[in-house]
Amino acid sequence: MKIAVFMKQVPAYSEGNMDEKTGVIIRAGLPSIANVYDVVALETALRIKEITNAEITVFTMGPDKAEDVIREAYSMGADKGYLICDKAFAGSDVLATSYTLSQAVSSVDNFDIILCGKQTTDGDTAQVSGAVAEWLGIPHMNWVCEIINVTENEINVKCQLDGRLSVIQTAYPCILSVEKSIFTPRMPSLKLKMSSRKKEISKITLDDLNDKNENNYGLKGSATKVRKIFPPERTAKRDIVIKNGKDGADYILEIFKNTFNSKEENI
Amino acid sequence: MVYVSQKNELIFPISEKYEEYLIDESKFMGNAESISFPKNEDEIISILKIMKEKNIPITIQGGKTGIVGSAVPLEGHIMNLSYMNNVKEYEILEDGTGTITVESGINLIDLKKEILRIFKEKALFWPPEPTETSATVGGIIATDAKGINAFVYENIQKYIKELRVVRASGIIEVVSKEDFNKVIGKEGITGVISQITLKLIKKPSEIWGISFFFENEEDASNFIDAVRNDVPKSETAFIGAFEYIDKTSLNLIEGRKPTMAKIKELPDIDENFECMCYIEIHGEDEGIEEIAGNLMETAAMYNSDPDTAWAVSGETEIEKTRAFRHAAPETANLFIEEKRREDKRITKLGTDMSIPNISFLDMIKKYRDGLSKYGLNGCIFGHGLENHLHVNILPNSYDEYLKGIELIREWAKYYLENNGQIVCEHGIGKLKKKIFEGMLSEEFINNYKILKKEFDVDMIWNRGNIL
Known part of the structure; x- marks a missing residue:
């Protein structure tokens, strides 16, 4: 079995800096980390590997520095890594990113399962996995919160949809975006971390893809343009209620009751 | 006597909303009549003047993260410096390092953020880094706290360029380097640290x-x-x-x-x-x-x-x-807090001793034997290469708490007889002063008495700490 995992390098925290001309987030000078949701996707792949002995290949799209994400994946147990890096890919939105990822993954192998995190902590769109599924024409399972069963031929998962749980079984190939709560990621192993520095990372550029038309990638291939990034204004005002003992408990109970009743009404 | 200024509202009477300022991480609870939150040196001096006139002792507070009760008042007035948390100036030096001048109430979390904001691409840091990141720079200096990297970065003095202290006389003194040791680790008994210029060095790559x-x-x-x-x-x-x-x-x-x-x-x-x-x-x-x-x-x-x-x-x-790693002391402190709620006499009981001349194995055996002999539970964590462990007694009752004190005194006696140190980085404050009663050498105490006489003969600052 072959599993691909999409992992993205993101700023460790956001200062809301944006290039005024391109609308792209400025990342220079900020410490970077692997997107926490994608680390969970890798952990999911590693758990499947423990059952099926699958081979795990990690793909990351970004500048050369994004190699760090692949090295981190190696230190957790990934087998192969590809850095998707070309000037033509810079400034991609969801459409261009998903197209680039689908082209890249197709250029490497036929993967049985593609795993990615529910969303990234910088873009926060949570749309890339669905778009990749569309480009590749394969089944897409979103918000996967449990792997019920996995075999060489099919996978059975539980998805946390709005207000309900859905159990879905599918044959391969398929793409899964996983909830953060599905597994606690393991810590990188010292032994693997030491060997990861010497492990090869392959690079995928525009020339390696089937579609070499640069108008389909990066800013040129993006359907959206970011006009402004700014922190949301905090407009909500909340009353501060101070109550003691039983009065406080009664007050909280009343809130619970109201919340519960309104939920029941919605159902 | 309670003295509350009517004029400028610098001083507030202690009420229920200020109760949290009567206790710190040592879980030792004290008493006070009033509290202030000065925003600059002028306000410190104004408050000091009022308190001195009435002979009311002042207890200085930073982040209240200390574990020997240094910032817990026994009486009088609390001067909390948490509002003095500004960066005053900074300098980038030719060798790529830098300095940053801060008020003493800035905590490590904010200090790190400011250093990153100001010196971003230079990648600088201030090496004394206790794992308790809500500790203030003033508190770190006053207790000579070292943190987990002290093994390599050594003494805090190396990373201080200038220290400003408000003395009991009301004078602001820029302390000369030769006299840094009259402030560092002196737990505020010689004055309140108001401003510090920190030396920043390059982060390891x-x-x-x-x-x-x-x-x-x-x-x-x-x-x-x-x-x-x-x-x-x-x-x-x-x-x-x-x-x-x-x-x-x-x-x-x-x-x-x-x-x-x-x-x-x-x-x-x-x-x-x-x-x-x-x-x-x-x-x-x-x-x-x-x-x-x-x-x-x-x-x-x-x-x-x-x-x-x-x-x-x-x-x-x-x-x-x-x-x-920091969760080790933090969870031990939470255990003590639970026990303190059952019995207010229970406080933190932790060691801060180091002994260079024996093996780590012998040292830990000594701790295990002691805990077993007294029938006590305890958790052990700390600095391995320096043979400097923090054994935290986890008493289930006041009786066990008293046994814990006896055990710590027994260990301290052994350490003193074998060229060890019984106070390394937490200070003495009020708790260790009580625990180590009669064990600290006359010379050690006299040195503090001399300092007190030189800088604070009226015993205004931090009464009850060490002496």
């Missing part, structure tokens, strides 16, 4: 945090002794921290982990592990790997399975593992 796990304490102790006897080095890297955490600490941490935001996403520690060593290596990647390889081989010799060892790098991940 990389840091790895490695955790080795052991199924028994003897193996871990032998590993630590092996490393102490032959500390691995390379041309481009060095060991920056070496911390030990025992089973009881691990159990306390695991029990509280789901509610601790910084560490709740770390995986659970295998129940078979009795203890762990957390080691930081600072420097260039190649040098770090050389040392890491050496440590891995040594740890394997003492039955730590290299496949189970964790290794993280990068600031964010290192912060997580440091937070895990």
Whole structure:
């Protein structure tokens, strides 16, 4: 079995800096980390590997520095890594990113399962996995919160949809975006971390893809343009209620009751 | 007597809403009649003048993270410096390092943010880094707190360029370097530190945090002794921290982990592990790997399975593992807080002793024997290569608390007889003063008395600390 995992390098925290001309987030000078949701996707792949002995290949799209994400994946147990890096890919939105990822993954192998995190902590769109599924024409399972069963031929998962749980079984190939709560990621192993520095990372550029038309990638291939990034204004005002003992408990109970009743009404 | 200024509202009477200022992380609860939150040196002087006129003692407070009760008032007035948390100026030096002048109430979290904001691409830091990040710079200096990297970065004095202190006379003194030792570690008895110029140095280009796990304490102790006897080095890297955490600490941490935001996403520690060593290596990647390889081989010799060892790098991940290490004292303090609610006489009972001349194994055996002899439970964590452990007695009753004091005194006696130190980085404050009554040498006490006489003959500042 072959599993691909999409992992993205993101700023460790956001200062809301944006290039005024391109609308792209400025990342220079900020410490970077692997997107926490994608680390969970890798952990999911590693758990499947423990059952099926699958081979795990990690793909990351970004500048050369994004190699760090692949090295981190190696230190957790990934087998192969590809850095998707070309000037033509810079400034991609969801459409261009998903197209680039689908082209890249197709250029490497036929993967049985593609795993990615529910969303990234910088873009926060949570749309890339669905778009990749569309480009590749394969089944897409979103918000996967449990792997019920996995075999060489099919996978059975539980998805946390709005207000309900859905159990879905599918044959391969398929793409899964996983909830953060599905597994606690393991810590990188010292032994693997030491060997990861010497492990090869392959690079995928525009020339390696089937579609070499640069108008389909990066800013040129993006359907959206970011006009402004700014922190949301905090407009909500909340009353501060101070109550003691039983009065406080009664007050909280009343809130619970109201919340519960309104939920029941919605159902 | 309560004195409250009507004119400028600098001073407030103690009421229920200020109760949290009567206690610190030592869980020792005191008393006070009034409190102030000065915003600058002028306000400190105004408050001081009012209190001096009435002969009301002032207890200085920073982040209230101390664990010997130095910032807990016994009476009088509390001067809380948390509003004095501004950066006053900074300088980038030709050699690529820098200085930053801050008010003493700035805490480590804000200091780090400010350094990153100001010196971003220069990648500078202030080396004294206690794992308690809500500690203030003034408090760190007043207690001479060292943190887990003291092993390599050494004395706090190396990282201070200038110190401003408001003396009991009301004069602001720029302390000369020769007199830094009359302020550092003196727990505020010679004046209130108001402003400090910190020397910043370049961050190591990389840091790895490695955790080795052991199924028994003897193996871990032998590993630590092996490393102490032959500390691995390379041309481009060095060991920056070496911390030990025992089973009881691990159990306390695991029990509280789901509610601790910084560490709740770390995986659970295998129940078979009795203890762990957390080691930081600072420097260039190649040098770090050389040392890491050496440590891995040594740890394997003492039955730590290299496949189970964790290794993280990068600031964010290192912060997580440091937070895990900090959870050791934090969860011990939470245990004490629960017991204090049952019996207000119970406070933190932790050691802060080091002894260079015996093996780590003998030292930990001594602690285990003591706990067993007195029938007490305790958690042990601390600085492995310096033979500087913090044994926290976890009493279930006041009777056990009293036994704990007796045990700590017994250990202290042994340390003093064997060229050890019984106070290293937490200070003496009010709790250790009581615990070590009659044990601190006359010369030691006299030195403090001389300082008090020189700078604060009326005993205005931090009455009850040390003396």
